[in-house]
Amino acid sequence: MMEKNILVAVDGSTSTGSSLDYLAQLFAHDSELTIHLLSVIPSGGGGKDWMLEVDPLRAESAGSDKRTVAARKHLKDAEERLLRSGFAKKQIQVKTKTATSISNAIREEAERGHFDSVLIGRRGLGSVGSMFFGSTSGDLVEKCHRVPLWIVDGKVRALxxxxxxxxxxxxxxxxxxxxxxxxxxxxxxxxxxxxxxxxxxxxxxxxxxxxxxxxxxxxxxxxxxxxxxxxxxxxxxxxxxxxxxxxxxxxxxxxxxxxxxxxxxxxxxxxxxxxxxxxxxxxxxxxxxxxxxxxxxxxxxxxxxxxx
The missing domain is CATH 3.40.50.620 (HUPs)
Known part of the structure; x- marks a missing residue:
């Protein structure tokens, strides 16, 4: 049997929670599925955090350290949510990655890791929601073509x-x-x-x-x-x-x-x-x-x- 591997982008938002619930609704009892949770730590700002991408031994700034702690918490919360939904611990892997572009980091991870799909939740458009294109999910739609892309909008209930x-x-x-x-x-x-x-x-x-x-x-x-x-x-x-x-x-x-x-x-x-x-x-x-x-x-x- 070929194992199925899904890369899931995690950022602690309600849209991430909805995407995890969607995954659980469909695959909680599929023992051949492995879920790889990825939280990207944005380096942003005027500091030198971007150097972590080429020099992992470089010391992080205080701001980056806070973002790392937050990213790890998001991963822990996501893992616990999946465990409560019926997945086994051995089916879940977690990883953080520091990058200047969240969408590029997700795409590069997907292409290097030979995943079967990339799952990302997005915030519903609604009456005050942001426009889809220009967002992380929109960027991935534009650039991620080597790996199937799953975009989950809001709460999905039908199977x-x-x-x-x-x-x-x-x-x-x-x-x-x-x-x-x-x-x-x-x-x-x-x-x-x-x-x-x-x-x-x-x-x-x-x-x-x-x-x-x-x-x-x-x-x-x-x-x-x-x-x-x-x-x-x-x-x-x-x-x-x-x-x-x-x-x-x-x-x-x-x-x-x-x-x-x-x-x-x-x-x-x-x-x-x-x-x-x-x-x-x-x-x-x-x-x-x-x-x-x-x-x-x-x-x-x-x-x-x-x-x-």
Whole structure:
């Protein structure tokens, strides 16, 4: 069995607490899961704390020492919260890291550690909340492309997943990620849904674009590009151990705003998580990036997984 490793950014905020509760709700009884709690100590200010990144033996300033104590407390509180939720102590690892940029530190840790996903909570937008982009989570969405990113907004209660289906390899990669993370999970259902924009559409991939990842024989048998890959997504989930009775297909629709539609469908079908495939950074800027951005901007009390 392959172990699943999740990197969780911890800062002591209520949004961190919500993200930990979300994790516990889904995976508290998954013995193959290891949670790596990371608290980044911001070096900031006009001091020399940034030198700790290149010279760990350098003495910390008084301000940095206070931030270190706070970071360790945040980690201890987070660990205790997970233990109360049913995780075993051996499943939890903790780490602090000093850096000038919190988002860059999280991204670098994720990429060096070969994690399966990065989980970060964000404060809900609300009527007085800060704009999403420009925040740590927004920075990670923009720059963290090598590791799947989970953004948890507010309190997430529903266990069902909405998998956004597209005729593109990134979408199938998202399905593969979802299937891997849900192995041994017996209660979460998955709704496959395709929403297409009325004005403007993405370029449909060719069958050859899928061969490198899934092989020609599998693609010849299961790819249904003209049907938005509904069948291929379902088959990939089944191939990875997800029971067919846990997978349902919603009717495809066209809307002016795909991001808004995904959120509407998730609420209507009681889905607490939306899974979206996105292209590699070199290919972003097109339809898939726009959909994930718009969905994240409007998300409230829901989790968004970006993978691909």
């Amino acid at each position: 069902r997943f909405l998998l956004a289906v597209q005729s593109h390899p990134a979408s199938l990669m998202a399905a593969d990620h979802l299937a891997f993370m849900l192995k041994n999970h017996t209660t979460a259902d998955i709704c496959l849904y395709h929403s297409n924009a009325v004005f403007g559409s993405q370029q449909v991939a060719r069958p050859e674009d899928f061969h490198a990842q899934w092989g020609k024989s599998w693609c010849d048998k299961y790819l249904d590009i003209d049907n938005f890959l509904f069948y291929a997504h379902a088959q990939l989930l089944v191939d990875n151990g997800i029971s067919r009775h846990r997978i349902s297909q919603l009717p495809a629709q066209m809307h002016l705003d795909v991001g808004t539609d995904l959120l509407r469908q998730a609420k209507q079908h009681q889905c607490g998580t939306i899974v979206i495939g996105r292209r590699r950074r070199s290919l972003t800027g097109g339809h898939l990036k726009g959909v994930s951005d718009k969905t994240l901007r409007q998300a409230q009390n829901i989790a968004i997984w970006l993978a691909g």
